[in-house]
Amino acid sequence: MRDVQYDSTAEQDYECPRCGDLVTAQSHPGTCADCGITFRNRGTPLE
Ligand SMILES: [Zn+2]
Numbered sequence: 571m572r573d574v575q576y577d578s579t580a581e582q583d584y585e586c587p588r589c590g591d592l593v594t595a596q597s598h599p600g601t602c603a604d605c606g607i608t609f610r611n612r613g614t615p616l617e
Contacts, residue, residue: 584609 584593586602587610593599599609 583612585612586610 581594581596584595584599585591586593586605586607588605588607589602591602591604592612593609598611601608
């Protein structure tokens with residue numbers, strides 16, 4: 571059993587899955603201005 575933790579105080583990296591644009595922000599940056607696609611969180615470690 572594991573908990574999924576969201577640290578709302580730490581900056582995380584977000585990446586546009588289309589153009590690969592990187593954004594570092596404390597909160598989700600929303601959508602890419604160029605593509606209109608929702609950024610994905612790159613800070614989530616993969617097991
Ligand atoms: Zn983009």
